[in-house]
Amino acid sequence: xxxxxxxxxxxxxxxxxxxxxxxxxxxxxxxxxxxxxxxxxxxxxxxxxxxxxxxxxxxxxxxxxxxxxxxxxxxxxxxxxxxxxxxxxxxxxxxxxxxxxxxxxxxxxxxxxxxxxxxxxxxxxxxxxxxxxxxxxxxxxxxxxxxxxxxxxxxxxxxxxxxxxxxxxxxxxxxxxxxxxxxxxxxxxxxxxxxxxxxxxxxxxxxxxxxxxxxxxxxxxxxxxxxxxxxxxxxxxxxxxxxxxxxxxxxxxxxxxxxxxxxxxxxxxxxxxxxxxxxxxxxxxxxxxxxxxxxxxxxxxxxxxxxxxxxxxxxxx
Amino acid sequence: xxxxxxxxxxxxxxxxxxxxxxxxxxxxxxxxxxxxxxxxxxxxxxxxxxxxxxxxxxxxxxxxxxxxxxxxxxxxxxxxxxxxxxxxxxxxxxxxxxxxxxxxxxxxxxxxxxxxxxxxxxxxxxxxxxxxxxxxxxxxxxxxxxxxxxxxxxxxxxxxxxxxxxxxxxxxxxxxxxxxxxxxxxxxxxxxxxxxxxxxxxxxxxxxxxxxxxxxxxxxxxxxxxxxxxxxxxxxxxxxxxxxxxxxxxxxxxxxxxxxxxxxxxxxxxxxxxx
Numbered sequence: 001x002x003x004x005x006x007x008x009x010x011x012x013x014x015x016x017x018x019x020x021x022x023x024x025x026x027x028x029x030x031x032x033x034x035x036x037x038x039x040x041x042x043x044x045x046x047x048x049x050x051x052x053x054x055x056x057x058x059x060x061x062x063x064x065x066x067x068x069x070x071x072x073x074x075x076x077x078x079x080x081x082x083x084x085x086x087x088x089x090x091x092x093x094x095x096x097x098x099x100x101x102x103x104x105x106x107x108x109x110x111x112x113x114x115x116x117x118x119x120x121x122x123x124x125x126x127x128x129x130x131x132x133x134x135x136x137x138x139x140x141x142x143x144x145x146x147x148x149x150x151x152x153x154x155x156x157x158x159x160x161x162x163x164x165x166x167x168x169x170x171x172x173x174x175x176x177x178x179x180x181x182x183x184x185x186x187x188x189x190x191x192x193x194x195x196x197x198x199x200x201x202x203x204x205x206x207x208x209x210x211x212x213x214x215x216x217x218x219x220x221x222x223x224x225x226x227x228x229x230x231x232x233x234x235x236x237x238x239x240x241x242x243x244x245x246x247x248x249x250x251x252x253x254x255x256x257x258x259x260x261x262x263x264x265x266x267x268x269x270x271x272x273x274x275x276x277x278x279x280x281x282x283x284x285x286x287x288x289x290x291x292x293x294x295x296x297x298x299x300x301x302x303x304x305x306x307x308x309x310x311x312x313x314x315x316x317x
Numbered sequence: 318x319x320x321x322x323x324x325x326x327x328x329x330x331x332x333x334x335x336x337x338x339x340x341x342x343x344x345x346x347x348x349x350x351x352x353x354x355x356x357x358x359x360x361x362x363x364x365x366x367x368x369x370x371x372x373x374x375x376x377x378x379x380x381x382x383x384x385x386x387x388x389x390x391x392x393x394x395x396x397x398x399x400x401x402x403x404x405x406x407x408x409x410x411x412x413x414x415x416x417x418x419x420x421x422x423x424x425x426x427x428x429x430x431x432x433x434x435x436x437x438x439x440x441x442x443x444x445x446x447x448x449x450x451x452x453x454x455x456x457x458x459x460x461x462x463x464x465x466x467x468x469x470x471x472x473x474x475x476x477x478x479x480x481x482x483x484x485x486x487x488x489x490x491x492x493x494x495x496x497x498x499x500x501x502x503x504x505x506x507x508x509x510x511x512x513x514x515x516x517x518x519x520x521x522x523x524x525x526x527x528x529x530x531x532x533x534x535x536x537x538x539x540x541x542x543x544x545x546x547x548x549x550x551x552x553x554x555x556x557x558x559x560x561x562x563x564x565x566x567x568x569x570x571x572x573x574x575x576x577x578x579x580x581x582x583x584x585x586x587x588x589x590x591x592x
Contacts, residue, residue: 069427069587087435090431093431095431097424097428099423099425100422101425102425102428103355105356105359106354113347114348117343117344120340161432161433
């Protein structure tokens with residue numbers, strides 16, 4: 001009985017699901033620039049993995065290696081256990097990359113028709129249009145579309161072949177809030193259908209909203225990896241914000257306080273635990289107002305992680 | 318229970334992946350169809366490729382000189398061969414090089430390479446585009462020549478001329494691919510013109526070959542447009558009685574060299590993040 005339970009539990013753990021794409025001890029140099037340094041990274045089936053990092057961290061390089069568009073300087077990139085550039089792999093993969101130009105005189109339906117023809121079992125055109133929210137733009141020429149609409153067409157081209165593995169490189173860059181939410185919903189629907197997604201982004205909110213696992217990358221190295229909660233837990237503590245007459249020196253004396261700073265009319269206090277600090281604050285200053293307590297967000301975790309490591313690496317730009 | 322990851326190994330090979338010949342042909346045809354539509358709707362391409370040779374022909378062959386002759390050939394007939402070469406060259410260079418340079422430089426080619434598109438389909442589509450527009454240009458020149466220039470050619474000769482010139486678009490498509498791999502998207506038109514225009518002049522496509530200065534005539538011997546125009550002139554009876562084979566050999570060698578250069582550019586792109 002307990003053996004069965006153990007089997008069930010370990011099968012639910014994502015580590016046991018097959019690895020769909022991986023970088024094994026991969027380094028990538030462009031001349032003197034070391035874009036990736038000995039990176040080990042894998043994507044398991046049915047997950048959304050976010051590669052999160054600032055611009056220039058190496059995210060796009062990682063994606064292009066996994067798509068077979070670039071060759072590693074050392075180490076191996078693998079997709080479905082084979083060389084990523086093999087035609088068999090490409091038929092199971094879809095990619096949404098950052099592009100500066102898409103042929104503007106072709107219509108949306110024509111672009112999708114052409115890309116669908118490359119795949120052995122593509123989705124029907126109407127389904128692709130509805131998944132990408134493009135039903136009303138079917139006959140519009142690409143050049144007549146807005147920025148957010150163009151991104152949705154690129155998304156449609158990535159999914160039209162019904163791929164098992166989807167790469168999305170900064171998919172919502174330049175989109176307004178509403179378009180971004182729509183695209184997030186579409187991505188979630190795809191993943192519920194069993195697809196695997198590797199997403200790169202520098203929007204922390206996006207990684208937090210979509211990913212099962214986040215790998216934080218900076219200056220060519222993966223500096224942290226885990227679920228969004230695990231990443232957030234790497235910076236401990238809480239942030240307390242309030243409007244108080246107490247001065248900063250007094251605040252720093254409070255139990256467990258790491259830092260205190262003035263932010264316009266309020267103060268921001270970072271502490272290991274909120275409750276002891278708040279008890280003291282309310283005792284010392286009963287007229288305190290505007291009290292907010294939040295967990296250190298992904299942003300704090302991210303900044304802390306990237307700034308720490310940033311000092312240790314040399315990089316030529 | 319160990320928690321080591323399981324990797325896909327034979328799964329990829331056991332799935333029935335692969336295309337039938339019919340599916341591959343469909344891809345090639347669609348790629349060519351959309352390449353054609355894309356450029357047709359780009360009025361700049363269609364108009365410039367077609368109108369320049371036509372304008373020059375009308376001006377120099379029909380309005381001026383239409384009653385003159387060069388050797389045994391009337392000017393309007395002679396100029397169909399030379400401006401036909403000029404038009405074919407322009408259609409091929411602009412059809413391949415500027416599109417390729419832009420697609421490369423701005424990331425679109427990478428999107429296509431990341432997809433299962435057979436890479437050859439992309440290049441074939443551009444070559445077919447060049448051939449279609451080449452055909453259109455030559456046909457227009459023929460129509461104008463027959464209608465207004467008193468050109469008279471038996472039908473087999475017309476067919477041979479058309480076939481020669483359209484086949485001759487291939488070396489220039491190859492040249493276009495070579496150029497497209499080595500220039501950026503913004504400099505492509507300028508780079509193309511820097512090659513296209515001097516080469517056309519020195520090959521005797523504007524000023525007929527025999528009227529060029531001696532030094533230029535020497536240079537022409539290594540220029541592909543010279544050889545193509547000589548082949549075309551040979552069809553209309555104005556050739557210099559050199560063997561056609563020698564001209565074709567030069568064109569074939571030139572095509573192979575250009576394809577080699579293009580391939581070097583293709584390999585070079587694999588080391589670049591963008592492009």
